[in-house]
Amino acid sequence: MEDLSRFESIKPYSDNEAVEALHYVANHPGVSTISSYFFPNESPEYLPNLLKSCKGVDDFQILVMSKIVQWVLDHTAKTFSYDGINNIINNGNGKFLALSNHRDIILDPAITQLVLFKNGLPTTQIAVGDNLITNKFIESLIRSNRMIKVVRGISARELYLSSQMLSEYIRLNITSDRSSIWLAQRQGRTKDGLDTTEQGLLKMLDMSGKGDFEQNFKELNIIPMSISYEIEPCDILKARELYISKRHKYVKQEGEDLNSILTGIKQYKGNIHLNIGAPLTDAEINAAAQCDKNDRYQWIRRCVNIRVIEGYKLFKNNYIAYDCLYPGRKYASMYTQEDYDWFYGYMNKQLDTVEPELNRAELRHIFLDIYANPVKSKEILADTMV
Numbered sequence: 001m002e003d004l005s006r007f008e009s010i011k012p013y014s015d016n017e018a019v020e021a022l023h024y025v026a027n028h029p030g031v032s033t034i035s036s037y038f039f040p041n042e043s044p045e046y047l048p049n050l051l052k053s054c055k056g057v058d059d060f061q062i063l064v065m066s067k068i069v070q071w072v073l074d075h076t077a078k079t080f081s082y083d084g085i086n087n088i089i090n091n092g093n094g095k096f097l098a099l100s101n102h103r104d105i106i107l108d109p110a111i112t113q114l115v116l117f118k119n120g121l122p123t124t125q126i127a128v129g130d131n132l133i134t135n136k137f138i139e140s141l142i143r144s145n146r147m148i149k150v151v152r153g154i155s156a157r158e159l160y161l162s163s164q165m166l167s168e169y170i171r172l173n174i175t176s177d178r179s180s181i182w183l184a185q186r187q188g189r190t191k192d193g194l195d196t197t198e199q200g201l202l203k204m205l206d207m208s209g210k211g212d213f214e215q216n217f218k219e220l221n222i223i224p225m226s227i228s229y230e231i232e233p234c235d236i237l238k239a240r241e242l243y244i245s246k247r248h249k250y251v252k253q254e255g256e257d258l259n260s261i262l263t264g265i266k267q268y269k270g271n272i273h274l275n276i277g278a279p280l281t282d283a284e285i286n287a288a289a290q291c292d293k294n295d296r297y298q299w300i301r302r303c304v305n306i307r308v309i310e311g312y313k314l315f316k317n318n319y320i321a322y323d324c325l326y327p328g329r330k331y332a333s334m335y336t337q338e339d340y341d342w343f344y345g346y347m348n349k350q351l352d353t354v355e356p357e358l359n360r361a362e363l364r365h366i367f368l369d370i371y372a373n374p375v376k377s378k379e380i381l382a383d384t385m386v
Contacts (some may be wrong), residue, residue: 004172006165007165007168007169009149009311010148010149010150010151010165010166010169011144011148011149011169011383012057012125012143012144012146012147012148013057013143013144013205014057015055015056015057015058015215017054017143017144017152018054018056018057018060018143018144019054019055019056020143021117021140021143021144022051022054022060022140022144022245023050023051023052024136024137024140025051025137025140025141025144026047026048026049026051026052027048028137031047031048031051032044032045032047032048033350034047034050034150035047035346038067038068038071039067039071039121039386045188047064050063050064051064057144057145057146060144060145061113061117061123061145061146062117063290065110065113065145065249066113066114066117069107069110069111069113069114072107072110072265073111073114073272074268076265076266076267076268077268077269077270077271077272077294078163078230078270078271079104079252079271079272080111080272080273080274081271081273081313082115082274082275082276083274083275083276084275084276084277084278084311085119085272085276086117087223087276087278087279088116088121088223088276089119089121091221091279092278093110093221093225094174094177094221095173095174095175095177095178095179095180095181095221096174096180096181096220096221096222096279097170097174097180097181097183097205097220097221097222097223098112098124098181098182098183098223098224098225099183099184099185099197099222099223099224099225099304100112100182100183100184100185100224100225100226100227100308101184101185101190101225101226101227101308102184102185102186102188102189102190102195103190103197103227103229103232103233104189104234104264105132105257106261106263106264106265107233107261107264107265108184109124109126109128109182109225111227111272111274112182112227113126113182115274115276116164119286121299121347122179122180123146124146124179124180124181124182125146125147125173125179125180125182126145126146126147126148126181126182127147127148127150127166127170127181127183127184128142128147128148128149128150129150129152129184129187130149130151130152131149131152131153131257132257132261133149133245134255134257135265136254138258141291146179148166148169148170148181150162150166152187163204163207164207164208167203167204167205167206167207167208168207168208169360170183170208170220171205171208171209171219171220172208172210174219174220174221176338183201185197185198185201185224185304185305185308186198186201187201189234189238191238191241191242191370192238192242192366192369192370192373193369193370193371193372193373193374193377194373194377195226195302195305195308195309195377196300196301196305197300197301197308199294199297199298199301199306202297202300202301203297205210205217205220206297212289213288213289213296214285214286214288214289217280217285217288217300218282218285221279221337222279222280222300222304223277223278223279223280223312224303224304224307224310225274225275225276225277225308226255226274226275226277226307226308226309226310226312227271227272227273227274227275228272228274228275228313228314228315228374229269229270229271229272229309230234230269230270230271230272230311230315230316230317231268231269231270231317231346232370232371233263233264233267233269234260234263234264234267235350235367235370235371236350236351236353236367237259237260237263238361238370239350239366239367239370240354240358240363242366243359243362243363244368246311249275259335259354270315270317271313271315274311275310275311275312275313276311277307277311278307278308279347280300280303280304280307280315283297284299284300284303285300287299288300288303296347306381309374309377309381310381312374312378313350314374314378316334316335316340316343317376318371318372318374318375319331319334319335319375320335320339320340320344320371321343321368321369321370321371321372321375322371322372322376323340323374324344324364324368325368325369325372331375347367350367351364351367
């Protein structure tokens with residue numbers, strides 16, 4: 001058995017650690033309120049008792065998390081669909097690294113776990129920034145849910161050492177067939193609807209490789225994933241942040257991440273779709289290995305980006321936003337006037353929730369871009385693939 005003690009500061013809790021942590025969570029005075037929200041037909045002590053009954057991480061995911069994520073889909077989504085599950089079922093390479101776009105702090109990986117669970121597949125560990133771990137209560141919850149702590153906001157030297165540790169931990173879990181890993185293709189959520197893989201993330205993954213570039217990436221068994229929301233989680237919060245960031249460095253307020261988590265969970269999201277892409281092929285990685293220096297990472301980056309964009313499910317709101325920005329109503333056949341009027345009214349209601357001194361025309365353009373950019377990405381991809 002591999003000694004994981006050197007990863008103690010970042011790895012998810014063991015079963016014994018999770019039992020202790022979940023008892024702590026169950027005794028928190030706010031859990032009864034949470035229980036009444038997600039389990040309204042049960043007594044307020046239903047969730048605390050459920051948490052105390054968990055014998056380990058699997059119990060927590062099966063008895064608690066799967067029910068809560070399903071509740072979120074049942075109550076805040078119109079429909080949920082997914083495709084590409086056979087890319088995992090028929091994957092003969094064992095454990096994998098899911099490189100996913102990232103639109104919602106909690107829901108993107110949580111929905112992915114539910115799909116795996118419902119198909120009888122092992123769930124993954126999930127890499128999460130430590131900026132979300134604001135207190136012991138949250139840390140107890142997320143590290144009991146197979147979440148890996150990604151350290152942020154540190155010096156360059158500390159960042160290098162932290163990246164090395166994370167890279168080693170990810171590779172060890174995949175190559176030793178311990179666990180698959182879910183990792184966002186970039187640090188932080190995509191705010192503007194343009195999903196791109198960070199080159200630095202690929203370099204981090206390569207840090208721990210013992211072989212050449214080709215071997216290092218083949219053994220990670222990368223499977224790109226793409227999640228699409230008809231109504232973008234936290235859309236107006238993202239638009240506001242982008243607006244302010246154009247003028248000066250955006251500084252998060254205390255509790256802002258928690259507010260985004262709660263907004264993402266509670267907000268109505270319309271239709272949701274998860275696409276599980278085909279794994280990166282040996283031929284693609286071979287081709288990348290023939291490139292020079294950073295071009296090798298750019299090749300892998302492009303392969304992941306293509307899979308993510310191909311996996312988009314475009315909804316009426318995406319086409320409407322595009323036609324609001326550009327003359328000619330190019331995609332008018334994709335929606336009705338009633339659809340158009342609803343989205344325009346929804347957008348104006350969202351715009352009315354932020355500070356009145358923010359320029360409405362500019363904020364509206366940013367808001368529309370969030371929804372229109374997936375359409376533009378599909379168009380650009382189609383042009384380049386001709």
